[in-house]
Amino acid sequence: MASPIGEVQIHLDNWIVRNQDPIRSTLRVLFGLFWLIDGAFKFQPGFVGNFSVPTTTSPSWLDPWFSFWSAQVGAHTALWVYLTGTFEISLGLALVFGFLRKIAYTMGIALSLLIWAVPEGFGTPYGPSSTDIGTGIVYAMALLFLLIFDATFGPGRYSLDGRIIRVFPRWARLSEVQSSPSPAR
Numbered sequence: 001m002a003s004p005i006g007e008v009q010i011h012l013d014n015w016i017v018r019n020q021d022p023i024r025s026t027l028r029v030l031f032g033l034f035w036l037i038d039g040a041f042k043f044q045p046g047f048v049g050n051f052s053v054p055t056t057t058s059p060s061w062l063d064p065w066f067s068f069w070s071a072q073v074g075a076h077t078a079l080w081v082y083l084t085g086t087f088e089i090s091l092g093l094a095l096v097f098g099f100l101r102k103i104a105y106t107m108g109i110a111l112s113l114l115i116w117a118v119p120e121g122f123g124t125p126y127g128p129s130s131t132d133i134g135t136g137i138v139y140a141m142a143l144l145f146l147l148i149f150d151a152t153f154g155p156g157r158y159s160l161d162g163r164i165i166r167v168f169p170r171w172a173r174l175s176e177v178q179s180s181p182s183p184a185r
Helices: 020-041 060-075 077-097 101-117 136-153 160-167 169-175
Strands: none
Touching: 020 077, 020 136, 060 077, 077 101, 101 136, 101 169, 160 169
């Protein structure tokens, strides 16, 4: 059957396409392990005592932002550090097991951007010798890509969400980008 004019059908048949499910699941699990390690570091002795919000190297127009967060974090440093560590470990577990991925990716993007904007100071120091924009923004982009991959290919065989959806199709509303339950694989 011929395609209508203007439509081009592309047939992708290569190793990556054939193995997209284990590849993206491996990437998700590895990234989850990074988050688990990151979260565990927050509970190491001495971390709370060395934690601070950057203020000295930021441009003056960012002073109100950092002053606000310095006051918030400085008053309850341990609370903020342990809360962040708990969120990071929770995100890491969600990624490793593939549980509530849509919510995990979305909240992980928000957490990554907050980490980038406060303790990483938007990748400070600012100046001619600055060569790093910070890891938080990179983590946010990685989570966005994982969200896009899952939106494109669905839950996959190697996720807890995929197994739950087979039994409870409405679970897809919580775990998938699409708004209707996806058919079981």
